[in-house]
Amino acid sequence: MKTLVHGGRVIDPASGIDSKLNVLIEDGRIAAVCPGEPPADRRVDAAGKVVCPGFVDIHVHEDPVDSSGRLYDDPDRSVFSCMLRMGVTTVVGGNCGANVWDPGDYLDIVDRDGAFVNVAMLAGHGYFRTLAGAADDYAPASDEQVRAMADGIRRALDRGCAGASFGIRYAPGMDKRELLAAMAPLRGTGKPAACHLRDDAAAVLDALAEFADAAGSLGVPAQVSHIGSMAGFGQMEAFLAAVDARRASGQDIACDCYPYDAFSTGLGSATYDDGWLERYGCGYDALELCEGAYKGRRCTEEIFRKERAAFPSCRTVCHVMRPEEVEKALLHPGVMLASDATMHLGQGHPRAAGTFPRLIARYVQPGKLSLYDAVAKMTYLPAMRYGLKGKGALRPGADGDIVIFDPERIRDTATFADPIRPPEGVDMVLIGGAPAAKDGHILAPALGRSVRV
Ligand SMILES: [Zn+2]
Secondary structure, eight states: OEEEEEEEEEEETTTTEEEEEEEEEETTEEEEEESSOOOOSEEEEOTTSEEEEOEEESOBOOOOBOTTSOBOOOTTTOHHHHHHHTTEEEEEEOOTTOOSSOHHHHHHHHHHHOBSSEEEEEEEHHHHHHHTTOOOTTSOOOHHHHHHHHHHHHHHHHTTOOEEEEEGGGOTTOOHHHHHHHHGGGTTTOOOEEEEOSOOGGGHHHHHHHHHHHHHHHTOOEEEOOTHHHHTTTTHHHHHHHHHHHHHTTOOEEEEEOSOSOEEEETTSGGGSTTHHHHHTOOGGGEEEOSGGGTTOBOOHHHHHHHHHHOTTOEEEEOOOOHHHHHHHHHSTTEEEOOOBOEETTEEOTHHHHHHHHHIIIIITTTSSOHHHHHHHHTHHHHHHTTOTTOSOOSTTSBOOEEEEOTTTOBOOOOSSSTTOOOBSEEEEEETTEEEEETTEESOTTOBOBOOO
8 A cells, every 4th residue: 555645845853854745655654755756546635734754742641441451442532532633643651650551561452452543651660669569659668669660660661661750759758779779670771761750849950850860870861751840930941951961961861841831630649738839839729620520610728628638539730830931941952842641531631632733833833943843842852762663753664654734724722621622733644654533533543553662
């Protein structure tokens, strides 16, 4: 099967290409990027549109697996379907230390059943910590438990996980001994450690040092997650300078960020332990509940206390980051785009359905960021970061994962009230050369496969 995507403006930062060219896909892979029009079985007209590698989202919280071992596949409410509709063709799940299922088995399930998008996984330290019997997030783990975590992470890496993730914020009992031991399986593999830092706002620089020093001492690439929600409260300049200084001294460290000024986490999480109002300099009304009796409402102290006790898993959105700080992060050359998507039965944060179009609508269209640089932040840089073979590039031999969009019209439409609404201007998404989504509608729900590293 040969597919020719013709007449579009091809942008492929991996090959340094930005010009009007045609892309030939043969048997699922890119066969040629050329000015001519080779014969094909299927022709996709991309005139007036941008043609680039399918977007790669390296910070996703994956869809659940049910008790019979089947991947959640509701086309209207799953994270992965939101991803596909906005042009993402490959995700990296298992972030912030969390896995919903054994990450190695998860990759097998994706290969068995297919998924809306291609899926790579990180081994979540928190998942293996719980499995090792360290039930108290606030207490140190025993040496034996730490050994069990490291073994679990090592096995997951052997099965093709692209790295490991740490949610120090969610397991504050973790000490340096545990962090180093759990990170040690990454040593020498070239696979990164991703981290939701221990603390944010005024404490973010110390938290960065804790993680970056640990990764640096083992020679493990460090990926600092969703920095807008870590340093977007007035610390971004100092935070980026600290990361830049580490890069300049030779450390392999990078960051990702999502383009929203509100974060999302569970109501029961340590983020909302005593002191959070002072930390963010906000009131209870900054906090919006996304589920339950108070869905869509801002909190009062009374609602906060009542719901946190009664419904700790309730999804929340906290409107506290400064927009200019988030912008500073996204425009920085060392920062790539990633959504931190999370979705529970269609409820969550609009970043799951809007992040990638939003970068173009908010930063490229008004002239703050070049389209070429934006595409690099969405394709080549994230794919490179995790060594995702065949992804994030249109060079011959790469996978035929492509997004075609209208650069003038593309925009996110998902809101906090309607977080899964698909974007506008994403014309066509191809996975392995086959049409997977068109104009916000899913054409093929199971083209995605595991991406193992
Ligand atoms: Zn996180």
